[in-house]
Amino acid sequence: MAEPSGAGDSIPLDGPGLDMAAGEEFLQEVFRILLEEGVRKSTDVTQKVCDWKEPQELRELLDLELRSDGEGRERLLQRCRDVLRFSVRTGALPVHTSAHRSAAPGQPSASQFSPAQTPCGTAPPASARLFPGHPRFFNQLFSGLDHHALAGRFLTETLNTSPYTYEVAPVLVLMEEQVLATLRELVGWSSGDGIFAPGGSISNMLAMNVARFWRFPESRSRGNWDLPRLGLFASQESHYSILKGAALLGIGTDNVHLVRTDERGKMIPEELEKEIQRVKAEGSEPLFVCATSGTTVLGAFDPLDAIADICARHGLWLHVDAAWGGSALLSPRLRHLLAGIHRADSVTWNPHKLLMVGLQCSAFLLRDSSGLLQRCHGVGASYLFQRDKFYDVSLDTGDKSPQCGRRADGLKLWILWKAVGTKGLAQRVERAFGATRYLLEQVKRREGFQLVMEPEFINLCFWFIPPSLRGQESSPEFWDKLGKVAPAIKEKMIRRGSMMVGYQPHGSQVNFFRQIITNPAVTRQDLDFFLDEIQELGWDL
Structure with a gap:
């Protein structure tokens, strides 16, 4: 695998790269803040429509600079309060939710699933669990759930305004001004x-x-x-x-x-x-x-x-x-x-x-x-961009x-950056690279798996050759038959609900799998399961 010296080395993959329990506790506190500061006060006529601050004062109050090191929970919670306090209250209405979403008629609710009822014995079926935050979702260039970024998304939705x-x-x-400036600095x-x-x-x-x-x-x-x-x-x-x-x-x-x-x-x-x-x-x-x-x-x-x-x-x-x-x-x-x-x-x-x-x-x-x-x-619309403000x-x-x-898509990135810092974001990228390197080595070792090419980044492309096609590479029908393997395996995995991964043809190359790891919750066990599952689902094709 083409990689810089040291990248991905010695990165532990035995456990998740995120503290899920702490993240859930953080979100629970954010929910309380959203309800009180974002919903109740936004619909209370006794509250100001906005707590106006001049730009320089607001910059200082918000402490907008993005630093290398992340901040602690209490400081982040206060930042969430500050975002709501100093933003314009546009009158977002409260949303009533129940503790559990009811299932469709004839379908069990998520709380009814037990490990013994599931295909792998560890999680509920696709209808309840296959979403981008799942550590076995590899289908797109995005996946995973970051609690801090999600808090930023909640804040954005609660504010209901346009920047x-x-x-x-x-x-x-x-915030958008600061985040864009920081991204430009990274470009150079x-x-x-x-x-x-x-x-x-x-x-x-x-x-x-x-x-x-x-x-x-x-x-x-x-x-x-x-x-x-x-x-x-x-x-x-x-x-x-x-x-x-x-x-x-x-x-x-x-x-x-x-x-x-x-x-x-x-x-x-x-x-x-x-x-x-x-x-x-x-x-x-x-x-x-x-x-x-x-x-x-x-x-x-x-x-x-x-x-x-x-x-x-x-x-x-x-x-x-x-x-x-x-x-x-x-x-x-x-x-x-x-x-x-x-x-x-x-x-x-x-x-x-x-x-x-x-x-x-x-x-x-x-x-x-x-x-x-x-x-x-x-175009200077006079009802928005008056020059005499x-x-x-x-x-x-x-x-x-x-x-x-x-x-306001910059808010969730700003919150995430404040939480983990530039160093934390870099570690996230390097962890994905390290996980791909581990999976690459496993693909090379396993019979029936064939690389399309050595990856330069974290796109790992490969074919799975079932036993019925092994040794037939010289047959004129080999590639046509191999091109039908990935779609068949994917149908099986989706119907089983065990995982999801993308496939595609490419130029003259027949369908192959493209595995993408971006979710820090993915562990070595998830990656081993990924290969085991493809092998099991494709064994009799």
């Missing part, structure tokens, strides 16, 4: 801009739109009519949002040129150069290159420095889609995977994936600090986004 202006979301506007920028977007796809589309405005400011008012035919470039392994963005923005999917990748799924810089030259020769105008740091299936990292050199030579906008791999920047041992990212013009980073912040949390980061984002998207209107950041109403 477009400081007057209605003072706490949230300042001392200044810049950014906004939280509803997912990595939209963040990538924002990059495309800003790049077009940067080159052709008149496109904002006159559209594409007077523009030359534009050329966008991304690798064959790039996220499908680049094609969707080209369609949405009127650039056209025919003008997205997919650059060849090497055997590991990395963009080949020489092929990028050839594509740019070809597009120029055809009379089109190259505009935008999207490099990927952590591809969806193989987890590949494009060579950013070499790509940046090409973009600089041709005057192209370089965007890095680090939605998946961006969190490696938190680890001193792993950030080399994104070497050269500081040369990008824009970056997409999704903390809701590897950091377990919870859906959704996607940052669109911009190196430009001249107000390009505002000029590209802003009594406070610093530069804090009314909502006009940077194409959205009006927008979720």
Whole structure:
């Protein structure tokens, strides 16, 4: 497995990486705070609508700085109280819940399950237990439950506001400002801009739109009519949002040129150069290159420095889609995977994936600090963005986004960061890397398991070859039959409710499993069970 020296070494995997009991106690206290401060006081007419503070005073009261070391429980609980106290009370209504959700007619309730009734003897069936927090859910690039981030999500929902202006979301506007600045610092920028977007796809589309405005400011008012035919470039392994963005923005999917990748799924810089030259020769105008740091299936990292050199030579906008791999920047041992990212013009980073912040949390980061984002998207609606307000209107950041109403996705990341610190987030990334390394060694040792390739990141791709197909690799029907194995095994595991993992074909390669570990609750026992279960479910195929 390609890894930096020391990364993932000596990381204990015998027990969970989170203190689940302490986390539940913390949430119980947060629930009490939410009920009293967020619900009761928000519907009490004797309370102020807001406890107004000037920006600098509020910054000091909130102590917004994100530090390396995490804080204790009582301090975090007080921070939750402060978020509610200093935020605008919009009148969220109380929600009445019962201790146990009733089951559908004819179905047992969750409390009726016992270990003896379950497929594995340890947990209830899929209808009651298969959710992204389960340590045997490996299906997506997100999984797991962080109690602190969940507390931030509860706070966000309770506040029920949009962070477009400081007057209605003072706490949230300042938090977003701080979190985005810290993410930019990790990229390697001392200044810049950014906004939280509803997912990595939209963040990538924002990059495309800003790049077009940067080159052709008149496109904002006159559209594409007077523009030359534009050329966008991304690798064959790039996220499908680049094609969707080209369609949405009127650039056209025919003008997205997919650059060849090497055997590991990395963009080949020489092929990028050839594509740019070809597009120029055809009379089109190259505009935008999207490099990927952590591809969806193989987890590949494009060579950013070499790509940046090409973009600089041709005057192209370089965007890095680090939605998946961006969190490696938190680890001193792993950030080399994104070497050269500081040369990008824009970056997409999704903390809701590897950091377990919870859906959704996607940052669109911009190196430009001249107000390009505002000029590209802003229209200055007079009922929101009045210029004669009594406070610093530069804090009314909502006009940077194409959205009006927008979720405050930075709060849950801020709370999580406050809880565990930069060091804790780095350890989370490194634990996932260490767990993948352990599983890789087990795959190599077990008969019937075959790697697609050595992983660069935490995407572990492999086939399971059932006994009926072993030794038949030279048969013309082998690969066709093998391609039916993963779907059959997945159907069995879902019907059993034991676990969930993704599969897909890739180019000329037939269906294989893609195992992703992001949940710190996953232990060595869970990983051993994962392989045992695939072997058992596929044995008679």
